[in-house]
Amino acid sequence: MLNQDRQIYINVPKIDSADINRALPVLYLLDGENHFHILSAYIEYLAHWKIIPPIIVVGIVSADRVKDLTPTNSLINFDGKVDSNYKTSGGNEQFFNFIQKELMPYIEANYQTSPFKIFAGHSFGGLTAIYCMLMHPDMFDAYIAISPSLWFGNKYVLRLAEQKLPDLSKMDKKIFYSVGNEDGTFRDDLLKFDQLFKNDSLKAFEHEYKYYPSEDHMTEPIPAYYDALRFVYKNWTYNKTK
Numbered sequence: 335m336l337n338q339d340r341q342i343y344i345n346v347p348k349i350d351s352a353d354i355n356r357a358l359p360v361l362y363l364l365d366g367e368n369h370f371h372i373l374s375a376y377i378e379y380l381a382h383w384k385i386i387p388p389i390i391v392v393g394i395v396s397a398d399r400v401k402d403l404t405p406t407n408s409l410i411n412f413d414g415k416v417d418s419n420y421k422t423s424g425g426n427e428q429f430f431n432f433i434q435k436e437l438m439p440y441i442e443a444n445y446q447t448s449p450f451k452i453f454a455g456h457s458f459g460g461l462t463a464i465y466c467m468l469m470h471p472d473m474f475d476a477y478i479a480i481s482p483s484l485w486f487g488n489k490y491v492l493r494l495a496e497q498k499l500p501d502l503s504k505m506d507k508k509i510f511y512s513v514g515n516e517d518g519t520f521r522d523d524l525l526k527f528d529q530l531f532k533n534d535s536l537k538a539f540e541h542e543y544k545y546y547p548s549e550d551h552m553t554e555p556i557p558a559y560y561d562a563l564r565f566v567y568k569n570w571t572y573n574k575t576k
Contacts, residue, residue, distance in 0.1 A: 342366070342437070343393035345374040346445060347381055358390050359450035360441055362433065362474070364403060364459030366393020369555055373454070376560050384572040386563055389452070390445055392437070401425035403458035405465040405494075408487040412518060423487075426465055434473060452566060454478035456555045458486070460511070464527075465491050467509060468498040476508040478562040480555050481516060484523035492523055495530055503535040510562040512544040514554035521545065 343366045349356065363373060370393035381388040396402040400423050407424035411417035441447060453474040455463045460482030467477045468491070484492045513524045528543040530536065542565045546554050 338397055340397070340432075340437075341395040343370045343391070343395070344441075344445075345370070345377075345391040345393075347374075347378050347388040347390070349388055353388070355446075356388070357446050357448035358388050359448050359452065360390045360392060360445075361452040361454060362437070363391055363393045364453075364455035364462060365396070365399070365457075367395050369393070369456065369559065372556060373559050373563075376563055380563060386567040386570060387572075390441070390447065392441055394433070394437070398422055398425070399458060402429040403455070403462045404486060405461070405469075406487045406490050408490075410488070412483075412485065426462055429462075430466060430470055430473065434470075450475050452476045452478065454480075454559070454562065455482075456480040457551065458483050461486055461491055464495065464509075464511070467502070467507065468494055471502055471505055471507060475506070476566045477510070478559070478566070479509065479511040480558045480562070481513050481520055481551055482511060482524065482527075483520075484527060485519050489523065492527060495527055499530050499539075500533065500535050503539055508540040508566055510542050510544070510558075510565045512546060512554065512558040512561070514546045514549035514551060514558075516551045516554075520551070 363370060370391060374391050377389045380386045400420055402425055404423040405426040409416045409420045411420060451474045453463050453466055460479035463477045463479040464482055466473060511524060513521045531539060531541050544561055546557055
């Protein structure tokens with residue numbers, strides 16, 4: 335699909351002997367090189383204490399992050415200036431095609447997976463997670479968007495959310511989204527996104543917004559990914575037969 339080799343990190347958590355035949359949910363993680371080890375460690379710890387189920391983590395490394403993790407072409411950077419580094423932007427759809435038609439079949443053929451899938455990302459990765467939920471909600475069951483770059487493309491995804499979110503009101507989906515004490519419009523944009531869930535038709539949509547005033551853009555994923563896992567599995571209870 336992408337006509338290039340991709341580096342993928344895979345962590346299969348330790349399984350108790352009683353659960354050896356358990357099919358495991360899968361978390362597909364963007365910017366795998368940055369957050370794979372943190373999320374894998376959280377999952378190992380929480381699953382050991384039966385707080386969440388064991389989860390396979392698939393960390394995806396982008397050869398061209400701007401291309402893979404943006405929904406539309408825009409040369410305007412965070413500072414509002416034309417930036418030639420953004421000339422490849424707008425490759426989300428091709429990237430989703432790779433995940434759905436190449437990566438997921440590979441994981442499902444080689445590991446004992448359950449149908450439940452989570453999509454998680456930070457910054458441009460968070461933007462990609464929200465865009466995927468809006469345009470391809472059936473690809474995943476839960477979405478995690480840490481400090482999503484909703485500023486990108488003249489707030490393209492934020493405007494899209496206003497149109498698309500009501501269509502998801504009847505779907506059994508979950509989304510966790512968060513922001514730290516960050517420069518620019520990160521928090522204002524996410525508050526506008528959160529406000530969309532106040533719509534009567536979306537009150538049943540399972541969502542959680544968190545603000546981390548003591549964290550900046552690069553430290554926020556550390557507490558946020560932990561809280562996101564707890565949110566996704568807040569109603570989960572351990573059952574030896576499932």
